[in-house]
Amino acid sequence: MAQGINNEVAIIGMGCTTFGELWDRSASDLMVDAFQEALEDAGIEKKDIDAAWFGTCFDEVNVGKSALSLTKTLKLPFIPATRVENFCASGTESFRGACYAVASGACDIALAMGVEKLKDTGYGGLPDFGNLLGSQNRAIFANLTAPGGFAMLATAYFDKYGLSPEEGKRALAHISSKSHHNGTLSPKAHLRSEVSIEKIMNAPIIAWPLGLFDCCGVSDGAACAIVCRASRASEFRKDPVYVKGLQIAVTSGEEMAHQKWDGTHVIPTYRAGCAAFKEAGITNPREEISMMEVHDCFSITELSTYEDLQISPRGKAVEDIEAGFFDLDGTIPCQTDGGLKCFGHPIGASGIRMIYEEYKQLQGKAGERQVASPRIGLTHNLGGFPCMSVVSVAVFGNTL
Amino acid sequence: MTYNKPLPKINADTKEFWNGCKQHLLKIQKCGDCGFVRYPPSFICPRCHSTETEWIVAAGKGSVYSFTVNHVAFHPAFQEDLPYVVAVVQLEEGPHMLTNIVGCDLSEVRCDMPVEVAWEAITGEFSLPKFRPVL
Numbered sequence: 001m002a003q004g005i006n007n008e009v010a011i012i013g014m015g016c017t018t019f020g021e022l023w024d025r026s027a028s029d030l031m032v033d034a035f036q037e038a039l040e041d042a043g044i045e046k047k048d049i050d051a052a053w054f055g056t057c058f059d060e061v062n063v064g065k066s067a068l069s070l071t072k073t074l075k076l077p078f079i080p081a082t083r084v085e086n087f088c089a090s091g092t093e094s095f096r097g098a099c100y101a102v103a104s105g106a107c108d109i110a111l112a113m114g115v116e117k118l119k120d121t122g123y124g125g126l127p128d129f130g131n132l133l134g135s136q137n138r139a140i141f142a143n144l145t146a147p148g149g150f151a152m153l154a155t156a157y158f159d160k161y162g163l164s165p166e167e168g169k170r171a172l173a174h175i176s177s178k179s180h181h182n183g184t185l186s187p188k189a190h191l192r193s194e195v196s197i198e199k200i201m202n203a204p205i206i207a208w209p210l211g212l213f214d215c216c217g218v219s220d221g222a223a224c225a226i227v228c229r230a231s232r233a234s235e236f237r238k239d240p241v242y243v244k245g246l247q248i249a250v251t252s253g254e255e256m257a258h259q260k261w262d263g264t265h266v267i268p269t270y271r272a273g274c275a276a277f278k279e280a281g282i283t284n285p286r287e288e289i290s291m292m293e294v295h296d297c298f299s300i301t302e303l304s305t306y307e308d309l310q311i312s313p314r315g316k317a318v319e320d321i322e323a324g325f326f327d328l329d330g331t332i333p334c335q336t337d338g339g340l341k342c343f344g345h346p347i348g349a350s351g352i353r354m355i356y357e358e359y360k361q362l363q364g365k366a367g368e369r370q371v372a373s374p375r376i377g378l379t380h381n382l383g384g385f386p387c388m389s390v391v392s393v394a395v396f397g398n399t400l
Numbered sequence: 401m402t403y404n405k406p407l408p409k410i411n412a413d414t415k416e417f418w419n420g421c422k423q424h425l426l427k428i429q430k431c432g433d434c435g436f437v438r439y440p441p442s443f444i445c446p447r448c449h450s451t452e453t454e455w456i457v458a459a460g461k462g463s464v465y466s467f468t469v470n471h472v473a474f475h476p477a478f479q480e481d482l483p484y485v486v487a488v489v490q491l492e493e494g495p496h497m498l499t500n501i502v503g504c505d506l507s508e509v510r511c512d513m514p515v516e517v518a519w520e521a522i523t524g525e526f527s528l529p530k531f532r533p534v535l
Contacts, residue, residue: 148486151468159466159511205483208469257438257446259494263466 002384004279007400008103010233010240011225013042016356019221019343020190027062027117028073030349034113035074041238042226048073049226054080054096055114056348059085062117069256070113074085077316088295088381089248090114092392095225096246102229114353116346145208147215147298149385154209154300156263161315165209166286171318172299173200175212176341178327179296183338185369187329214299219344223352225359230400236297239363244376245280245395247272255387266301268391269308271383276393277310280377285310289332289395290374291361293354295382296339304379306334309393328369336361336369347383351392354379362398375399403522405477413441416455421527426458428495439495460472460517461534462491469506485509489531503532 015037017030039046049290054070057108059216063069067081086093091114098110123135158168180195191243195213233240249272255261273285289311296302303321306312311332312320320326324333335341339359358377376397383390410418417440430437431445432452444451467487473479482497485501487509501509502518515531522528 061489145470145472145474148468148470148474152466152486155468156466205469205471206481207471207486218512251460253446256496257442259496263488298504349525376533 005099005246006244007230007242009062009087009099009227009243010230011227011243011355011359011396012233012236012240013038013044013226014224014356015041016188016223016353017221018188019219019303019346019353020347021119022117022220022392023119026222027069027222030117031073031113031115032371034115034222034224038224038226044109044226044236048078048109049076049079049111050100050109051079051101052111052113053094053097055085055090055092055112056083056116057087057090058116058118059083060345061120061279062242063115064335066323075317086248088297088345088347088390088391089351089381089383089390090348091223091353092355092379092381092394093248093351094348094394095352095355095394096248098225099243099246102227104230108232109228110227111224111226112352114337114348114351115225116348117220118218118344118346118354119220145207147210149387150208150300151207152365153263153304153386157300157304158209160262160264163318167318168273169201169209170322172195172210172214172298172303173197174321175296175299175302175326176200179335179339179341182252182328182336182369183342185367186337187367188345189338189342190217190344191338210298210300216297216340217342217344219346220342220347221346221353222283223349223356224365225352225355231383239398241359241362241373242400243394244396244397245276245278246283246395247274247275247279247394248390248392250390251384251388253269253388261387263386265304265308266382266386266389266391268389269305269393272391272393273309273380276395277362280395282395284381286332290376291333291336291358291371292378292380293337293339293357294380296335296341297345297382301382301387302334302339304386305382309335309378309380328371333371336366351379351381352398354395356383362396397398405522406475407441407523408526413443414440417441418526420455420457421519421529422525424527426460426517426529427455428458428491428493430454430456437493439491439497442477444504454491458491458493460529462489464488464501464509464511464513464515465490465496466511467501467509469509487531488514497529500530501532502530508533
């Protein structure tokens, strides 16, 4: 394996809007707000930015194709700018572009911006994929929903590990209840109320066994990051955050094609995690990770991610969940800002919103939800279905 | 009665499959070189990459691998069917097939439950392979 970019890149500024139903603000408004915060945080001027990457998933909604809407909105002065799209990893994908640009020496300072105005679709979940998944969609996807695809992950997991629906749903409810609690301490979150385990378990069913509170919110938002080479970070601030590992794994299709996948976990999450840990020099994730923001589009996604990232042993996530291992005061707090559960999932923005939380935590600036003395933070995005996905895993630290 | 749900879009890979369905034959592919039996249809074998392909007729029997019960419709045309079961059925021949479980009470569906194909002719051109419990 190539040497990777461990300790080559530093984040020197970040911005993140409040997430929510932002009917009165356009994607441009959100980008400007996130960008202004990041510029002030980094203490640089717009002219210092050499290149930009722009993550957004549904270009049909609001922003259009290419990076034009980024450069026109921010009035960036004829610099190279690239729009990227990679399902739910789109935000992290734009961050990856910016990191690779400075790591390579191609530029000194780069911007990664992610934005999505999902509420403008007028639809409760994600927009209809139509034929985006290819012409086999009727044969493969039938009348399956996104919640349905992940619900089958839960059904298969419960069956494999001998959990009754009641036992399984209770563990999933703990995940959502924990995130809702963290969301109450997170001023930029969309949903900021406590929700009890009993209320979650008794909520209307969306796709059995998943109920309303097993599903994340749907929101608008933007987030951005400014990066430079690690060796220059001290010129800009005393407390930069360093990129330790940054990996994406995209399925080869073997989950469905080879008939060896058991449908209880997500192979690209495991593979992206392995690659990111190797790049970051992490040999024991359970011992070395301080906290994480994982892709909790559904509660079961978060559960399976605990195991795929080798935090919990296979089949043992429920024990960890019920022991409070992932709670805010637990061993590895997960979704310290409330996660997708409370921020919703404006797709292009989500990955960078997660990095924003790790950045603030690693600087000790996370307010009421601050984790004690964190050293290593992790973010994870999963786009697609459990059987066919794009996954990113990123690892960050506050020392070289 | 007209059928208002989305119809399959046939292409070169799936034409033989849908033609089989029209005759209520569940056609899947077998690699002419390594013998691997596969679904959904593809031009090359995902295991050995051979283009030698034979179409075989599956017995239409299998078991529920995993399932969900949809209480919210993704497409408005499915609204009238709610709640309905979406399942992955493992065919006796090996492949997994995404389908619906019909012909039983929703609360009876379990993982590993034996099922058999139950054809639903939706238009003159198309029949969908759904599955029902083996009595």
